[in-house]
Amino acid sequence: MTTASAPVRESSTGLGAQGLKPAGTLHWNLEAPDLVQAAIRKGEGELAHMGPFVAVTKPHTGRSPNDKFVVKEPSTENDVDWGKVNQPISEAHFETLLADVQAYLNQQGELFVQDLYCGADAAYRLSCRYVTPNAWHANFVRNMFIRPDVSALASFVPNFSILHAPEFQADPAKHGTRTSTFIVLNLAKRTILIGGTRYAGELKKSMFTVMNYMLPKQGVLSMHCSANIGNDGDTALFFGLSGTGKTTLSADPERGLIGDDEHGWSEHGVFNFEGGCYAKVINLSKEQEPDIYATTEMFGTILENVVLEPGTKRVDFGSQAITENTRASYPLHYIRNHVPSGRGNHPKHVVFLTADAFGVLPPVAKLTPEQAMYYFLSGYTAKLAGTERGVTEPQATFSACFGAVFLVWHPTKYAEMLGELLKKHGSQVWLVNTGWSGGPYGVGARMKLPYTRAMVRAALSGALEKEDTITDPIFGLHLPVHVEGVPNEVLNPRNTWKDSKAYDEQAKKLAAMFQENIKKFGAAVSADILSAGPKG
Structure with a gap:
């Protein structure tokens, strides 16, 4: 033998x-x-309950x-x-x-x-x-x-x-x-x-x-985004910086996951750069994110800088004793509804994710083509604690193309390529705020994940395109007046604040920051795109 x-x-x-x-x-x-x-x-590390490998990277716990x-x-x-x-x-x-x-x-x-x-x-x-x-x-x-x-x-x-x-x-x-x-x-x-x-x-x-x-x-656009695909082949992209929800929202059990972070958009469609996911796991719960949670109980998964309970070696996902930027690395196929090819069609919908620390941007808004270009170049979000060294609390930040720290060419090169692709393939762009509502960070509360999921699903299904909208007077954004499963008052951020005057002041403050930021691109930004920004 x-x-x-x-x-x-x-x-x-x-x-x-x-x-x-x-x-x-x-x-x-x-x-x-x-x-x-x-x-x-x-x-180099140890095994946690159920077999994932745990490594501690101190003193560097972020990029x-x-x-x-x-x-x-x-x-x-x-x-x-x-x-x-x-x-x-x-x-x-x-x-x-x-x-x-x-x-x-x-x-x-x-x-x-x-x-x-x-x-x-x-x-x-x-x-x-x-x-x-x-x-x-x-x-x-x-x-x-x-x-x-x-x-x-x-x-x-x-x-x-x-x-x-x-x-x-x-x-x-x-x-x-x-x-x-x-x-x-x-x-x-x-x-x-x-x-x-x-x-x-x-x-x-x-x-x-x-x-x-x-x-x-x-001639291929590289993108800091996640991507998934529906049963009808409708591909969606989710742009956003770390902590805004790219991994969470793209891991939708009703859609196939193409990838959670980095993609290219070529003449053939969308393709993932990677074969795995690198998810933030601070405060991860089995109830709200069952598919990602399941990967943290699989052999082969790597958990970075998480805290283990003495004796049981179970992960304490709520602990920030080492860092807020706790991570899980796992192969893409650990997500049950992954797309083995790592490829999808030209996207029907594009979602810009932001975690607004000021608490004034709407939880969902439909963007015109010009607004899409403005907000892509702006790349506004809150830089969340722990993602980078030295950041201990959320800070408002503008990161061109939702990933300026990873760009090599001038940002306008990527923006121009995106604009051409959106126009060519008729993709609808949405702005989704996964950040604070009812007040700024420290006063308001983070948008509830079930609400965000409901809004995103309504957008991707086409339901939101049929809803009536109102126009925000400062940002000019088109806010739907109804989303199934979401209280109507949540859809207009001004209604969630106890003091509407305080909201107006905060909104004008953020609008001025947008206006100041866009100036750095100078003549590279057309008058049509500039006019699509906040009016303040």
């Missing part, structure tokens, strides 16, 4: 292209059971946007929108840092390699190679990206490399960084260096930044 030989998981290309000659043990494309066993053996750099070199220099988001670093500093990271990785006792795809559409995807000394980080990227068939691994040729050295500390004087933490993208050499932080979100968002550069060059 003969036994089948194990499939070859090691790429024939080896690590030569990454400049690595490891002295220790090299693990190629291990699957979750082996990676979790290795992580436990190496003391470090001020430590992200893009190498300034001739072939891409004129494409990049240089500034606070895309901080330049010299080629010389990059080469010095690269050599030191390579030397560091070569000296590790063990290295874990994962060969993965970024992009569900083969015509636009990147073949990515992640190299890390940590088994749990290898399992994280395996959860988050698209896993090739085992038969493709032996011949896998990466066209982007990510070298991950979470414990390596950069020297700002030597390496040109701001601190010991670094996320450095070299678009020409197709290499990313990440170090000085254990926070796993850097591993996925750095590749999203890459896609935001590569895809527009191919």
Whole structure:
């Protein structure tokens, strides 16, 4: 009797292209059971009740946007929108840092390699190679990206490399960084260096930044959004920053989940960049979000910075003892109604999500094409505590295209592409406020999730398009007067405040902030779009 030989998981290309000659043990494309066993053996974390792996990433429990750099070199220099988001670093500093990271990785006792795809559409995807000394980080990227068939691994040729050295500390004087933490993208050499932080979100968002550069060059819009699809093939997009509800609202049991965070929109339709989800789990409940909650009781899921109850090792989802930005990473197929192809049709509806800390924006509004462009460029929300380092309470923020920190080209490039696609495919855009009602943060209450779900479902079904609307006098938004399952008074935010005069003052304050923010785009914004903004 003969036994089948194990499939070859090691790429024939080896690590030569990454400049690595490891002295220790090299693990190629291990699957979750082996990676979790290795992580436990190496003391990288522990198992929680029901089997998910728990890692603590202190002191970094969120992204470090001020430590992200893009190498300034001739072939891409004129494409990049240089500034606070895309901080330049010299080629010389990059080469010095690269050599030191390579030397560091070569000296590790063990290295874990994962060969993965970024992009569900083969015509636009990147073949990515992640190299890390940590088994749990290898399992994280395996959860988050698209896993090739085992038969493709032996011949896998990466066209982007990510070298991950979470414990390596950069020297700002030597390496040109701001601190010991670094996320450095070299678009020409197709290499990313990440170090000085254990926070796993850097591993996925750095590749999203890459896609935001590569895809527009191919005529494809890259988007910070989730996407789902109805039984009739009607695709919907949900734009929004972290904490506004992209993951929660797209994981609708009545619709198929295409993806929860990053997508492209090409001439063929919508496609997910990833093969997994990275959900915020602070205050997660089985009753309100059963599908996401179920993933937190599955082996292979990674829980970041959650607190475990002594003895039982059950997760205390309400605890912020480590951070408010607690996370769950799990493969897309852990959601029962996921779309295996990761692809959908051209969207029929587009939803802009915001968490308004001022408590004055309506819970749902229908946007004209011009308003859609205005609010896309504005990208208003509240930056919620813990998502980024140093943010301890909600702050009003404007993030162009609902993801300015991930954009490489000037924001107007993405806005123009979206405008053309909306017009071409007749997509209806909605503004949905998942933030505060009845007063600002600290006074009012967060919009009830069942109400938001009812409003979104009414919008996607077409029911809201048939409802009568009133026009908000300050923001010019079109507010439906009735939504099934939602009290009528909730639909007009002014009616939820005890003091209507206080509401008017707060609304004018926010309107002025919108007006001031849009000025930074100058002549790039047409008069029609400008006139679609708040009147104040």
